[in-house]
Amino acid sequence: MKRFDLSGKVAIVTGSSRGIGRAIAEAFVEAGGRVVISGRRLEAAEEVAGALRARGGEAIAAAARISDKAQLEALVARARQEWGRIDILVCNAAVNPYFGSLEGLGEEAFERMMVNNVLSNLWLARMVAPEMKERRDGVIIFIISIAAFQSSLELGMYGITKAADVALARNLAAEWGPFNIRVNCIAPGLVKTEFARVLWQDEGRRKRREAVTPLRRLGEPEEIAGVALMLATPAGGYITGQVIVVDGGVTIAPNTSPPPAA
Numbered sequence: 001m002k003r004f005d006l007s008g009k010v011a012i013v014t015g016s017s018r019g020i021g022r023a024i025a026e027a028f029v030e031a032g033g034r035v036v037i038s039g040r041r042l043e044a045a046e047e048v049a050g051a052l053r054a055r056g057g058e059a060i061a062a063a064a065r066i067s068d069k070a071q072l073e074a075l076v077a078r079a080r081q082e083w084g085r086i087d088i089l090v091c092n093a094a095v096n097p098y099f100g101s102l103e104g105l106g107e108e109a110f111e112r113m114m115v116n117n118v119l120s121n122l123w124l125a126r127m128v129a130p131e132m133k134e135r136r137d138g139v140i141i142f143i144i145s146i147a148a149f150q151s152s153l154e155l156g157m158y159g160i161t162k163a164a165d166v167a168l169a170r171n172l173a174a175e176w177g178p179f180n181i182r183v184n185c186i187a188p189g190l191v192k193t194e195f196a197r198v199l200w201q202d203e204g205r206r207k208r209r210e211a212v213t214p215l216r217r218l219g220e221p222e223e224i225a226g227v228a229l230m231l232a233t234p235a236g237g238y239i240t241g242q243v244i245v246v247d248g249g250v251t252i253a254p255n256t257s258p259p260p261a262a
């Protein structure tokens with residue numbers, strides 16, 4: 001058994017035209033996999049797929065907005081048209097349009113975030129599962145966030161969607177485990193990408209974050225990609241229904257605030 005090998009495998013990675021998704025796509029191609037690069041903008045996805053092909057890898061591009069079921073169906077169809085199969089699905093794209101309290105959250109924003117961050121994952125998982133069941137082989141990965149495990153005065157709704165993804169992965173893992181489909185989540189801490197820029201570009205904010213992170217730095221997209229590769233290959237063959245936290249230790253840091261008054 002080649003532990004970290006993806007030869008012959010086909011993966012769809014949503015949101016892979018930059019950031020964490022791009023790093024995952026690159027890791028998969030390096031391991032011999034074939035990858036569909038996706039995002040809302042086709043040109044950006046084409047650029048990444050072209051760069052991967054220039055290095056001798058196999059990659060194509062297809063645009064899809066995750067809130068649009070028909071576009072996701074077309075994305076899945078494009079992968080099948082090109083390579084005839086989908087072995088790995090990484091639901092990486094997500095949205096976070098709202099910073100603020102749950103008290104002030106509009107219902108429209110609630111619904112929009114649930115559709116983008118949760119329902120789209122269920123849609124995609126159900127689209128690829130039939131062929132995976134038939135082959136008795138498949139891998140599904142949801143990129144969530146440590147926001148799923150913490151309260152937040154700014155990111156509460158985002159955390160709710162990511163917590164729902166944990167339950168979604170757990171349940172799909174139980175339903176499809178007998179078909180050898182493994183479903184897991186990766187929960188990154190703060191990673192230096194466009195998506196999280198507002199959380200790290202201000203120097204004071206970044207320094208405070210680094211100070212409460214045992215590894216004393218933010219994460220890099222490649223450090224999420226390595227875990228995705230492990231989950232997608234035989235190396236992670238007995239892991240299902242789990243969340244792998246990749247956060248530099250921020251969620252296990254000692255609590256340095258004074259104890260509450262008795």
Ligand SMILES: NC(=O)c1ccc[n+]([C@@H]2O[C@H](COP(=O)([O-])OP(=O)(O)OC[C@H]3O[C@@H](n4cnc5c(N)ncnc54)[C@H](OP(=O)(O)O)[C@@H]3O)[C@@H](O)[C@H]2O)c1
Pocket residue numbers: 014015016017018019020021038039040041042044064065066067092093094095116143144145146187188189190191192193194195196
């Ligand atoms: N960065 C962090 O600190 C961090 C921490 C925890 C979890 N995460 C999670 O990691 C995942 C990836 O985030 P990232 O930081 O890598 O983001 P990023 O660098 O901003 O990349 C986002 C990717 O998703 C695509 N995208 C954005 N909105 C989309 C939509 N509605 N439909 C389809 N594609 C869309 C973008 O391409 P287009 O613009 O062309 O659509 C791009 O390819 C997300 O699930 C996020 O919640 C990130």
